[in-house]
Amino acid sequence: MNLLIQNGTIVTMHNHRIIHQGSIAIENQTIIDVGKTCELKRKYGTGYEKVDAKGKVVTPGLINTHQHAAMSLLRGYADDLPLQEWLEKWIWPIEKNMTAHDIYVGALLTSIESIMSGTTTVNTMYHYTPRENEAKAFAQAGLRGVVGHVCFSWRKNEDKKALEQLAKNWHNKANGLIRVSVDPHAPYTVDPGYMKELKVTREELNSKYASEEVPIIWHMHVAETSDEPEKIRKAFKTELKAGIMEYLDSLGVLSKHVIAAHCVALTDRDIAIMKCRKVKASHNPISNLKLGSGISPVPKMLKEGVTVSLGTDSPCSNNTADMFETMKLTALLHKGADKNPTITPARQVLEMATIEGARALSWEREIGSVDVGKKADLIIIDFKKPHLCPLYNEISHLVYAAKSTDVNVVIINGKIVMENRQPTTINIEKVMEMAQKAKTGILERLARNVK
Amino acid sequence: MNLLIQNGTIVTMHNHRIIHQGSIAIENQTIIDVGKTCELKRKYGTGYEKVDAKGKVVTPGLINTHQHAAMSLLRGYADDLPLQEWLEKWIWPIEKNMTAHDIYVGALLTSIESIMSGTTTVNTMYHYTPRENEAKAFAQAGLRGVVGHVCFSWRKNEDKKALEQLAKNWHNKANGLIRVSVDPHAPYTVDPGYMKELKVTREELNSKYASEEVPIIWHMHVAETSDEPEKIRKAFKTELKAGIMEYLDSLGVLSKHVIAAHCVALTDRDIAIMKCRKVKASHNPISNLKLGSGISPVPKMLKEGVTVSLGTDSPCSNNTADMFETMKLTALLHKGADKNPTITPARQVLEMATIEGARALSWEREIGSVDVGKKADLIIIDFKKPHLCPLYNEISHLVYAAKSTDVNVVIINGKIVMENRQPTTINIEKVMEMAQKAKTGILERLARNVK
Numbered sequence: 001m002n003l004l005i006q007n008g009t010i011v012t013m014h015n016h017r018i019i020h021q022g023s024i025a026i027e028n029q030t031i032i033d034v035g036k037t038c039e040l041k042r043k044y045g046t047g048y049e050k051v052d053a054k055g056k057v058v059t060p061g062l063i064n065t066h067q068h069a070a071m072s073l074l075r076g077y078a079d080d081l082p083l084q085e086w087l088e089k090w091i092w093p094i095e096k097n098m099t100a101h102d103i104y105v106g107a108l109l110t111s112i113e114s115i116m117s118g119t120t121t122v123n124t125m126y127h128y129t130p131r132e133n134e135a136k137a138f139a140q141a142g143l144r145g146v147v148g149h150v151c152f153s154w155r156k157n158e159d160k161k162a163l164e165q166l167a168k169n170w171h172n173k174a175n176g177l178i179r180v181s182v183d184p185h186a187p188y189t190v191d192p193g194y195m196k197e198l199k200v201t202r203e204e205l206n207s208k209y210a211s212e213e214v215p216i217i218w219h220m221h222v223a224e225t226s227d228e229p230e231k232i233r234k235a236f237k238t239e240l241k242a243g244i245m246e247y248l249d250s251l252g253v254l255s256k257h258v259i260a261a262h263c264v265a266l267t268d269r270d271i272a273i274m275k276c277r278k279v280k281a282s283h284n285p286i287s288n289l290k291l292g293s294g295i296s297p298v299p300k301m302l303k304e305g306v307t308v309s310l311g312t313d314s315p316c317s318n319n320t321a322d323m324f325e326t327m328k329l330t331a332l333l334h335k336g337a338d339k340n341p342t343i344t345p346a347r348q349v350l351e352m353a354t355i356e357g358a359r360a361l362s363w364e365r366e367i368g369s370v371d372v373g374k375k376a377d378l379i380i381i382d383f384k385k386p387h388l389c390p391l392y393n394e395i396s397h398l399v400y401a402a403k404s405t406d407v408n409v410v411i412i413n414g415k416i417v418m419e420n421r422q423p424t425t426i427n428i429e430k431v432m433e434m435a436q437k438a439k440t441g442i443l444e445r446l447a448r449n450v451k
Numbered sequence: 452m453n454l455l456i457q458n459g460t461i462v463t464m465h466n467h468r469i470i471h472q473g474s475i476a477i478e479n480q481t482i483i484d485v486g487k488t489c490e491l492k493r494k495y496g497t498g499y500e501k502v503d504a505k506g507k508v509v510t511p512g513l514i515n516t517h518q519h520a521a522m523s524l525l526r527g528y529a530d531d532l533p534l535q536e537w538l539e540k541w542i543w544p545i546e547k548n549m550t551a552h553d554i555y556v557g558a559l560l561t562s563i564e565s566i567m568s569g570t571t572t573v574n575t576m577y578h579y580t581p582r583e584n585e586a587k588a589f590a591q592a593g594l595r596g597v598v599g600h601v602c603f604s605w606r607k608n609e610d611k612k613a614l615e616q617l618a619k620n621w622h623n624k625a626n627g628l629i630r631v632s633v634d635p636h637a638p639y640t641v642d643p644g645y646m647k648e649l650k651v652t653r654e655e656l657n658s659k660y661a662s663e664e665v666p667i668i669w670h671m672h673v674a675e676t677s678d679e680p681e682k683i684r685k686a687f688k689t690e691l692k693a694g695i696m697e698y699l700d701s702l703g704v705l706s707k708h709v710i711a712a713h714c715v716a717l718t719d720r721d722i723a724i725m726k727c728r729k730v731k732a733s734h735n736p737i738s739n740l741k742l743g744s745g746i747s748p749v750p751k752m753l754k755e756g757v758t759v760s761l762g763t764d765s766p767c768s769n770n771t772a773d774m775f776e777t778m779k780l781t782a783l784l785h786k787g788a789d790k791n792p793t794i795t796p797a798r799q800v801l802e803m804a805t806i807e808g809a810r811a812l813s814w815e816r817e818i819g820s821v822d823v824g825k826k827a828d829l830i831i832i833d834f835k836k837p838h839l840c841p842l843y844n845e846i847s848h849l850v851y852a853a854k855s856t857d858v859n860v861v862i863i864n865g866k867i868v869m870e871n872r873q874p875t876t877i878n879i880e881k882v883m884e885m886a887q888k889a890k891t892g893i894l895e896r897l898a899r900n901v902k
Contacts, residue, residue: 072840073841075840075841075843075848075852076842076843076844076847076848076851076852077843077844079796079797079844079847079851080792080793080796080797081792081793082792082793083792086792109837109840112837113837113838116837116838117838285787286783288787289783289784289786289787289788290782290783290786290787290792290851291786291792292786292787292789292790292791292792292793293787293790294787294790295787295788315838315852318851319847319848319851319852320838320851320852320854321838322838322854325776325779328776329780329783331741332737332740332741332780333740333784335740335741335742335743336736336739336740336741336743336744336745336746337740337746337788338743339743339744339745340743341531341532341533341534341537341741341742341743342531342532342533342743345530345531346530346531384883386560386563386564386567386879386882386883387564387567387568387766387771387772387773389523389526389560389883389886389887390524390526390886390887390889390890391527391887392526392527392528392890393527393528393530396527396530396770397526397527397770400527400530400741400769400770400771401526401527401766401770401771403773403854403855403856404854405854405856428837431837432835432837432840435840435841436840436841436842438841439841439843
């Protein structure tokens, strides 16, 4: 289908270009022209479905670079607890009772929530099973995503099999919507030897199923809490004295295709290594606060030129998938923590949620900005709202005032997946029913297994 | 009008009582019964307009205890600047070009935004002028509020006149919706002598226009930034060595009717004085972060038993009036800052936004919880949303997952002021037009005056 978005204010996220009374022409999956409406409407007349964006602002779709999509089923199950108790007494026991179908349902719920809040790409880490999985849910919803399989030392064989199947079945599939990743859980749950093995696995999968332009990336929790070195020392009886990035670098696993989630407890040397190895960061401020992990040194990373993107983390440590919330909190948090209101300004935060997110997933050739030749992943935000009135500055409103529910239209890969706040790919009522039913099943199995 | 809300889950905010399949009966302005729907629907049949709350959660309306409602007109005008530059080069020069009518329009815009985001009471500090003002806007919108006049050393005579008129015209007016307050701007802009005079003024106004049960309170910025003692020393050539609350206590102005906004830079002794004098705090986390002021020691105040309520501050240092955002950030921020995920749990934060807010405004006899005899200030929140699915715990969802746009019905003083997200008291389109026009006028006057 060909589309012509017209009469909107287009925030391109390329060279600070903002086009008032702007238009975007889309053929099939791709943006073929961007400019003033008066020019484009002459060039793209018949054969283009018109999307009116009068009074609205068009931006690239938001990119959520750290999620565990299936965990939406555990949203609000347990909060306000010490981290270890939360994991050991609540999350891990209940997760054991989630079936492959539950994982699919949870990811479907997150897909809807993501689309409805203006997110067009999600990087998710969870357990892969061939028949029912997160990739299937994303593809069904028309959501773009990097879908990973999370690896632990205690299940190496299972992991290798899952990774092979995931790459074979899903890398660069669903019209290019889905890519896959190798996801070592964390430096304290993946032993040094296995970490190195997984590096080789990633290389092998890349040469079999991927290309330099469409790579299989590496997605891992890194330095989420300050006791991570201690955890590594305990788990692997090492004499670790360095920072976590320094440790990972000593294993030779860091590269430009590595995205590190959280990055809270980094040393200055860790940041220097990230810069040198071109490691990307996913900043997850809501989760880091909620779990009491602390505040990531984002201003330092940005100053050093490290790519910092944004993620919500799982809906049970957030408890939403709302990137507008994450943008606003990112813009606020570091100003207050560093007592400097000039840092992380609105424009930079919007970049973190769009073009920097694309870079973090090694996907910037196709997404992250409104540019000719890129995939049409766009959101149209209704600015005729009391809380967006009056209007001085679109960028300020997008970060500090807009709500995810102001997103009116979502286009992914050239396809309208939400129109006038109604998802077109998925029945909301049905998915909510499925989620509620899945929850009941999980709790029943949990009760049986506890007995 | 009499109303019967039925079939909802009622989060009363009284004794942790949650009623599933609950009902609330309202006669005129007042809640006359609360209980199970099966019981109430037999007692309150004809003569009660039914409001169905199936699949919805009913809570007390949220109470925003620190606002400058008129400043919505400056939302997004200037962000990401050093505090002094922001005030001196941007905010104060443009504010000089706001007319009394602009103040009314800005307050009307904030009233709509507040109602649409589930806030039923707003405590606002701004400049009072008799004909057009914030109180008029609130009354017109049907919003409950405490409306203050902000006092500065440089305009004592003008202030005294304004305070007298404000109290006479508006205290306990509009069916009891509006109360008024005496608002010394801050300890560094109101000299010690004037501070003491204003204390006497408040007492006089109370004896003329108010009662112990419906008091005229005192609303002031306190300890917003750590350089406040230095500002006071400079402004008034004092030898101040104590904390700000200690200083105010030495002037004899602290009492249970004082609400102190911000409370960022407090000493332990300041907190002890707040406890002793029963001073109430309005915590404004979004503004405190955005302006780089820092993080208020909320967990310490709570531990000492100080009443801590929540406020958004003005829409140009936030940039919304959204109390759901403020609740979520409050629940998150202190966990991360103190690296303790158990503090400020969801229930406590919801109390801060409801019953503690009522206490902070000395209004808890009438609002802040769903109780027989209290005014019917209620919000009905639609829980049939993907981001509120599945449901384990209503309180968790209200604080961590719900969005202000999930609020479906708002009732203030027994009157439905929003139904199915449509305000009933005010035409949204018209107010947005008025706001946009007011902005244009302000900018034109600013340009003329700069020449």
